[in-house]
Amino acid sequence: MKFYSTRDKASRYTLKEAVLLGLAPDGGLFMPEEIPALPPAIIQNLPEMNFKEIAFELAWPFLKADFNRATVEHFMDQAFTFEAPLKPLTNDLFVLELFHGPTLAFKDFGAQFMAQLLEQMVQETGQELTILVATSGDTGSAVARGFFKKKGIQVVLLYPANRVSEIQEKQLTTIGENVTALEIDGTFDDCQRMVKQAFNDPDLREKLHLTSANSINIARLLPQTFYYAAAFAQLPPSNRAVVVSVPSGNLGNLTAGLMAQQMGIPIHQFVSALNVNDVFLHYLKSGRFNPRTAVPTISNAMDVGNPSNFDRILDLFGKNYSKIKQVIWGGRFSDAQTRQAIQWAYQKLAYLFDPHGAVGFLALQKFLKESKVDHWQAIVLATAHPAKFKVVVEQSCGQTIALPARLAETLKKPKRAELLSKHFNVFKEWLWQRVT
Ligand SMILES: *Cc1c(COP(=O)(O)O)cnc(C)c1O
Numbered sequence: 543m544k545f546y547s548t549r550d551k552a553s554r555y556t557l558k559e560a561v562l563l564g565l566a567p568d569g570g571l572f573m574p575e576e577i578p579a580l581p582p583a584i585i586q587n588l589p590e591m592n593f594k595e596i597a598f599e600l601a602w603p604f605l606k607a608d609f610n611r612a613t614v615e616h617f618m619d620q621a622f623t624f625e626a627p628l629k630p631l632t633n634d635l636f637v638l639e640l641f642h643g644p645t646l647a648f649k650d651f652g653a654q655f656m657a658q659l660l661e662q663m664v665q666e667t668g669q670e671l672t673i674l675v676a677t678s679g680d681t682g683s684a685v686a687r688g689f690f691k692k693k694g695i696q697v698v699l700l701y702p703a704n705r706v707s708e709i710q711e712k713q714l715t716t717i718g719e720n721v722t723a724l725e726i727d728g729t730f731d732d733c734q735r736m737v738k739q740a741f742n743d744p745d746l747r748e749k750l751h752l753t754s755a756n757s758i759n760i761a762r763l764l765p766q767t768f769y770y771a772a773a774f775a776q777l778p779p780s781n782r783a784v785v786v787s788v789p790s791g792n793l794g795n796l797t798a799g800l801m802a803q804q805m806g807i808p809i810h811q812f813v814s815a816l817n818v819n820d821v822f823l824h825y826l827k828s829g830r831f832n833p834r835t836a837v838p839t840i841s842n843a844m845d846v847g848n849p850s851n852f853d854r855i856l857d858l859f860g861k862n863y864s865k866i867k868q869v870i871w872g873g874r875f876s877d878a879q880t881r882q883a884i885q886w887a888y889q890k891l892a893y894l895f896d897p898h899g900a901v902g903f904l905a906l907q908k909f910l911k912e913s914k915v916d917h918w919q920a921i922v923l924a925t926a927h928p929a930k931f932k933v934v935v936e937q938s939c940g941q942t943i944a945l946p947a948r949l950a951e952t953l954k955k956p957k958r959a960e961l962l963s964k965h966f967n968v969f970k971e972w973l974w975q976r977v978t
Contacts, residue, residue, distance in 0.1 A: 543604050545572040545760060548853045557608040561659055561761045564754045571850070572760040573857050577804040578603040585806055588775035593625055594618040596775060597768040600805065604764055613662060621654040626769040628776035628921070631891045635906075636921045637899070638773045638786075644687045645713060646927035646949060647680055647843075648795065651769060652762030653688030657695075659761050660753070664694035672696045672750040672973075674740055676733035679706045680843050680926075683713035685755045686721045697721040698973070700733040703961065709930060709949065716955035724972075728964030739966045746973060757794050758850050766798030771807050773921055782917045783810035787906035789898040789925050790814045790822060791844035793851035800858050800869070811918075814872045815905030817841045817880070822849055823872035829863045840877045840934045841897040843926070871913075873905035880904065884928075884938035894939065896931050899924035 544554040549570030555563070560572040584599050591599070597618045605614050624642040631637060643650025664671055673689060675682050675697065682699045689697045701714050703725045715723040726733050740746050741754070755762070774784065786809050788796045796814055803809045816823050817839040825831045833848035859865045875883075883900040887893050895903055902922040910920060928935045929945050936942055945953070962968055 543578075543607050544575050546575055547571070548573055548857045557605060557760070558663055561656070561663070561759060562753060564756065564759050571758055571854050571857075573854060574604055574760075577801055577858075580806045582806070585808070588771055591775065593768070593772050594622050596771050597622060597765065600767050600771055600802070601764060609659075609662065617655065617658040617662070621658045621765070622651075622768075624650070626651075626772050628773055629893075631887075631893055634780075634782065634917070634919050636773075636777070636919070637893065637895075637924050638769065638921050639924050640769060641896075641924060641927040641930075643684070644948070645680070645684045646930055646946065647684060648766075648769075648923070648925040649681055649684035649757070649762075650687070651765045652757070652759075652794075653684040653755070655688075655765035656685075656755055656759060656761035657688035657692050660689070660695060660755075661692040664692075668694075669751060670694040670696070671753050672698065673753050673755050674698050674700070674737045675755060676700045676730065676737040677706075677714065678702070678730040678733075678842075679710040680930075681757060683710070683717075686714070686717050686723075689755070690717055690721060691719050695720060696976075699723045700726050700736060700969075701959075702730045702733055703727050705730065709932070709953065712952050712955065712957065715957040715959045716952055718958065723959040724969075725959040725961045726964055727961065732964040736964065736966055736969050740969065740973065743970060746970060750973060757792055763794055763798055763801075763851075763854075766795055767802040767805070770799050770802035770809065774807050774809065777919055777921075780919055782919045783915060784808060784921065785811040785813060785906070785909065785913075785918045786921045786923065787813035787815050787902045787909070788923050789841065789844060789902040790816055791819075791846040791849065793822060793849040793855060795923065795925070796870070797851045797854045797858070800855065803869070804858065811909075811913075812870045813902075813905045813909045814870050815902040816872060816874045817844050817901055818874065818876060819845050819847055820872075820874040821847060822852065823874050825852075826867055826870060826872040839897075840880060840931070841901050843898060844901065871909050873908045875901050875904045881934070881938040884935060885940070888939040888941070894928045894935065894943065895924060896926040896928040897934055898926050899928075 545560040547566030547570030549568045640648035836845040836847035883904045
């Protein structure tokens, strides 16, 4: 399988090239040249398969030109040491828990898988890599965790001082080994600018073989298709149509779901669940896409004003607005509604959502109410563990919540970060000294 840039459908890249580049040279996003249909026999057999086997079947068509079968099986084995359980809330309402990975958020799926690919590539070429990540909190720790102890790969994390939560900071600064955290005396935008400048600096690029691992990388998108198939596999047998609600920010998760659908996973309807950063809802309603500056909310991983995977969604549907509108329904909710939903689900369903999952739950309820079809099997994606947003969740449900053991361990470890000013030259000097 080859990959093209969304800005030039005639271009072709191997998977390995696309993974190393991240973004196509023309600024477009990589897409596979075809979305292969899974054989019906495999789809029928999904309920008999475990997560790693399901992941293999979905990944193989995309990977087989670049890696052999045993290697891809090894990727799955190493990357997915955690599950994506589907929990019933009622007879026809389910939660797919995507927060059982090392950093308790769904980004672990993409980060773990991408790290396997890059480690293998470093082994094949002998070319060591440095990965630079600017993070406002969550993504950075998932990526860094994924690359923890991967041979020949150094990870440098930049995060803004005093602008991430205590839990987030501990998750970023206690990893160690090949992962270094830099606490930048500036904002997230400063961190992003510094990383961008490093990529554009010829000296650094040549010496350090810089790679980014950000969420638009195709190696982070592909593994997100796996859990849609795993969700379907865990549903009780039924001939009801399936609807999945996806808490949406950069739209990577939703894009992966649409790809899984096009591969033949029988999902009939998607719900894009948004907070007040609702650029995509506006598109669904009007056909016009008008990016805006994001505003902060309690579901902060969804605070995106210019969702980068929008072009991939257009591409998947040949830019056909009416088709997109048919498959995706959108809903938007305030922080006050999100807090109420956390409380309501806790009291009435004995289920504790994090703020992102709660937006997904709200959107699904609204869709079910407005939908003309009576019977659905409905799934909400729970993208983060409620303990990651302890303060908001405790305020909403009026209960103290226990930290999972993994998180409690992390909080006990001492913070290790180097404080650096936001000036690029200081950062360049710091990077330079690591290699010379
Ligand atoms: C990143 C993130 C999202 C948004 O996912 P996208 O793929 O960017 O749409 C939702 N919830 C959580 C917890 C996240 O970390």
